[in-house]
Amino acid sequence: MVRVIVLVLGFWTMLGGCKGNSDEYRELELRPTLNTDTVEILQMAFKPAILKVPRGTLVVFVNRDLVDHDITEESGTSWSSGVLKPQQTWSETFDQNEDYFCSLHVVMKGRVEVDGGRMTVDGGR
Amino acid sequence: MIPVFGQEHPHDEHPSQEPPKLTDSEIAHVGVVANQIDINYAALAQKKSKNKEILNFAETMSRDHHGVIEQATALVTKLGVTPQENAVSQSLLDGAEETKAMLMTKNGKAFDKAYIDNEVAYHKAVISAVQDLLIPQASNGELKGLLEAILPALEAHLKHAEMVQQKL
Numbered sequence: 001m002v003r004v005i006v007l008v009l010g011f012w013t014m015l016g017g018c019k020g021n022s023d024e025y026r027e028l029e030l031r032p033t034l035n036t037d038t039v040e041i042l043q044m045a046f047k048p049a050i051l052k053v054p055r056g057t058l059v060v061f062v063n064r065d066l067v068d069h070d071i072t073e074e075s076g077t078s079w080s081s082g083v084l085k086p087q088q089t090w091s092e093t094f095d096q097n098e099d100y101f102c103s104l105h106v107v108m109k110g111r112v113e114v115d116g117g118r119m120t121v122d123g124g125r
Numbered sequence: 126m127i128p129v130f131g132q133e134h135p136h137d138e139h140p141s142q143e144p145p146k147l148t149d150s151e152i153a154h155v156g157v158v159a160n161q162i163d164i165n166y167a168a169l170a171q172k173k174s175k176n177k178e179i180l181n182f183a184e185t186m187s188r189d190h191h192g193v194i195e196q197a198t199a200l201v202t203k204l205g206v207t208p209q210e211n212a213v214s215q216s217l218l219d220g221a222e223e224t225k226a227m228l229m230t231k232n233g234k235a236f237d238k239a240y241i242d243n244e245v246a247y248h249k250a251v252i253s254a255v256q257d258l259l260i261p262q263a264s265n266g267e268l269k270g271l272l273e274a275i276l277p278a279l280e281a282h283l284k285h286a287e288m289v290q291q292k293l
Contacts, residue, residue, distance in 0.1 A: 045277070066192060066193060066275065067193070067278055
């Protein structure tokens with residue numbers, strides 16, 4: 001009986017392993033390589049103020065300033081990071097051009113410009 | 126009244142032309158007082174105004190200046206410096222009392238205008254003081270660095286205040 005259970009468990013594990021590998025392979029095929037880039041918030045400015053990236057880039061915003069900031073889509077209605085305290089980060093994937101500002105300091109503005117970056121397994125940069 | 130360092134005080138019979146000499150302890154006190162004064166103005170605006178732009182600006186002033194005080198406090202604690210009252214910080218406090226009394230007499234749009242006009246003038250005065258008095262006289266490198274790091278925030282506050290001022 002014990003031998004049967006071990007055999008069944010072993011077979012089940014093998015199947016699970018195969019399924020996992022298959023899913024992983026499919027995901028690798030479909031998923032674009034993750035491009036990443038960074039915008040620093042420093043001295044009351046987004047640096048760079050205009051960031052040009054391939055489509056699908058994950059942009060990491062890092063607050064290196066003395067005070068809190070946020071990253072809010074220009075109209076103020078589409079998306080916002082919420083308040084970022086000094087040294088906190090927030091990231092977002094960009095598939096289209098986006099203008100944004102800091103709603104806490106409305107004079108601070110930035111833009112992510114997306115080009116047609118390749119959506120391939122070997123990356124687009 | 127906006128206390129502007131290096132300019133004549135209207136009540137001074139013999140205005141001094143020389144900038145006052147400050148120690149690091151005194152500079153730290155001036156820094157804390159200058160930030161606290163703007164927090165107090167913001168609290169007044171949050172109590173008296175219903176204008177969205179004014180309320181947003183006041184909230185930012187309160188948050189930022191609290192943040193700066195926290196950083197300044199952490200630094201002076203680290204340096205073992207005790208902020209020390211002095212003529213410059215006293216002049217700031219005297220000016221703030223007068224300004225607060227003036228703001229208390231205003232309501233509605235008149236208050237909004239008086240508040241934001243004062244914010245523009247106050248930030249100009251504080252920027253000038255930080256640039257021309259506090260940074261040059263700070264002897265500790267970290268204190269000088271913090272003062273330099275605060276300047277862009279003060280300049281952004283001034284631009285923000287001017288933007289609100291134009292919209293009123």
